[in-house]
Amino acid sequence: STAALAPQICVVGSGPAGFYTAQHLLKHHRLARVDIYEKLPVPFGLVRFGVAPDHPEVKNVINTFTQTAHSDRCAYYGNVTIGKDVMVKELQRAYHAVVLSYGAEDNRILGIPGENLSGVYSARAFVGWYNGLPENRDLKPDLSSETAVVLGQGNVALDVARVLLSPLDILRKTDITEGSLAAIACSKVKRVWLVGRRGPLQVAFTIKELREMINLPGTRPLLDPADFTGLGDVIKDIPRPRKRLTELMIKSAREKPGEKEAALWASATKEWGLKFQRSPLEVLPATDGKQARGIRMAVTRLEGSGESARAVPTGEVEELECGLILSSIGYRSLPLDSSIPFDPKLGIIPNSLGRVQGAPGLYCSGWVKRGPTGVIITTMNDSFDTAQSVLEDLQTGVLNLSNSKEGFKSVRSILHSRGVHPVTFSDWEKIDAAEVARGKLAGKPREKIVDPQEMLQLISL
Ligand code: FAD
Numbered sequence: 001s002t003a004a005l006a007p008q009i010c011v012v013g014s015g016p017a018g019f020y021t022a023q024h025l026l027k028h029h030r031l032a033r034v035d036i037y038e039k040l041p042v043p044f045g046l047v048r049f050g051v052a053p054d055h056p057e058v059k060n061v062i063n064t065f066t067q068t069a070h071s072d073r074c075a076y077y078g079n080v081t082i083g084k085d086v087m088v089k090e091l092q093r094a095y096h097a098v099v100l101s102y103g104a105e106d107n108r109i110l111g112i113p114g115e116n117l118s119g120v121y122s123a124r125a126f127v128g129w130y131n132g133l134p135e136n137r138d139l140k141p142d143l144s145s146e147t148a149v150v151l152g153q154g155n156v157a158l159d160v161a162r163v164l165l166s167p168l169d170i171l172r173k174t175d176i177t178e179g180s181l182a183a184i185a186c187s188k189v190k191r192v193w194l195v196g197r198r199g200p201l202q203v204a205f206t207i208k209e210l211r212e213m214i215n216l217p218g219t220r221p222l223l224d225p226a227d228f229t230g231l232g233d234v235i236k237d238i239p240r241p242r243k244r245l246t247e248l249m250i251k252s253a254r255e256k257p258g259e260k261e262a263a264l265w266a267s268a269t270k271e272w273g274l275k276f277q278r279s280p281l282e283v284l285p286a287t288d289g290k291q292a293r294g295i296r297m298a299v300t301r302l303e304g305s306g307e308s309a310r311a312v313p314t315g316e317v318e319e320l321e322c323g324l325i326l327s328s329i330g331y332r333s334l335p336l337d338s339s340i341p342f343d344p345k346l347g348i349i350p351n352s353l354g355r356v357q358g359a360p361g362l363y364c365s366g367w368v369k370r371g372p373t374g375v376i377i378t379t380m381n382d383s384f385d386t387a388q389s390v391l392e393d394l395q396t397g398v399l400n401l402s403n404s405k406e407g408f409k410s411v412r413s414i415l416h417s418r419g420v421h422p423v424t425f426s427d428w429e430k431i432d433a434a435e436v437a438r439g440k441l442a443g444k445p446r447e448k449i450v451d452p453q454e455m456l457q458l459i460s461l
Helices: 016-028 054-068 088-094 123-130 155-163 168-172 179-184 207-214 231-237 242-256 259-267 376-396 408-417 424-443 452-460
Strands: 008-012 035-036 074-077 097-100 120-122 147-151 191-195 218-220 268-276 280-285 292-304 311-320 324-327 363-364
Touching: 008 016, 008 088, 016 035, 016 054, 016 376, 054 074, 074 408, 074 424, 088 097, 088 324, 088 408, 123 155, 123 179, 123 324, 147 155, 147 311, 155 191, 155 207, 155 268, 168 179, 207 242, 218 259, 218 280, 218 324, 231 242, 280 311, 292 324, 324 376, 424 452
Parallel strands: 008 035, 008 097, 035 074, 097 363, 120 324, 147 191, 147 324, 191 268, 218 268
Antiparallel strands: 280 292, 292 311
16 A cells, blocks of 8 residues: 555654755655654754854744645654663664664863863863753853853854854844843853964864954954965965955954954954864963963964964963953764764764665664764755755665555654653644734844743643
């Protein structure tokens, strides 16, 4: 019968990777059913909990994801942690194919003394805090010092610096949580250094984010012209995006600002800057032995050139005073359970075109497949590739549809027996409506609910 030929597929994780994989499967197979499992009650992964609050346009992808969720061949089950509430093995028994799209939920650590002093946070936790990620809602970062150091020079580092320095009037109109807005309103931070181990040609942020920073009202850039000497010649032959990015840094550092810019910078009360060729050695404790008071860094020189240049310590050391240190050196995926292949060094599930190595019927997409880099579009493309692999395996018979699979029906009974209550997409829409309504009162697009218990209560009403 037709029912027997309908592939039952599930996706683990409801970020861009999960939703784009589902979208492609539903679009290109007219019978496929796709269930999306998510550990939080609410969907969309880093689109909700990563993307900066002052970048609402980036979150428009949610409209597309919502359309996918509304397909009658797609279902969303939030509040279900795979690897804990349901095992991957159990999913494999219930579905013809299982796609792991659970992202990168940890961060790389600095591995230096003092990393655990108070005043030191991962950018991941800090971003989670201002974006209402339940696990970080009680972070209470110490914003009482004037100087903050962000270790890292990627877009996440710039997001964090921007949120720390943005005028309140801008933040107030975003979906930043009210708790973090209140804390930032009392912040003493007025200077943010973004520190990189390598040079201007190796920064990982992009031009749009840099331009935003340069034009941030109330702040002025602190760029040392000496950092950019001689670069004009080098950049003649490099790819255009990096060339334009470097030109913007050179211009901001070396050229006299225009009249308008000069006036803005002169009246600025806050500032930010880039420090190059500095590698963190130690977070320095205050006299109480608990609080961070600064950071000791090795001055480096570059070996090689371009993207592959390596930072080597020169022997010279420098200290910088600061009470707030945010390490933004990258996210990291974790293995879901020991039965699934995982490459701890690369932090990814080993795969070819999304097919998990040595595990037929198991696939992966997104950050857990590629590693934690790239924007939503990159994630979309790799998720389409993975979905394509699934479709091919359906066509070639690698996935055997004559084994009929029960899909959610069998998972439902597992969840029931373990006392787990999944949240459906229409439940999420109730939470969504409540958040939007609360936001309206405050003149914000939404006021996020940060307590999962409160979310669950809201939908059981
Ligand atoms: P995620 O978005 O992390 O989704 C993974 C999902 O899986 C999460 O919902 C998680 O809760 C769920 N999950 C985890 N474990 C389990 C489990 N055991 N069981 C069930 N579910 C689980 N890109 C842009 O294009 N523009 C931007 O402005 C931008 N800003 C960013 C800002 C930050 C701070 C970060 C970190 C990234 C940003 N990105 C941006 C990149 C973009 O967010 C990623 O490319 C994309 O989110 C990766 O998608 P993913 O689905 O692989 O991972």
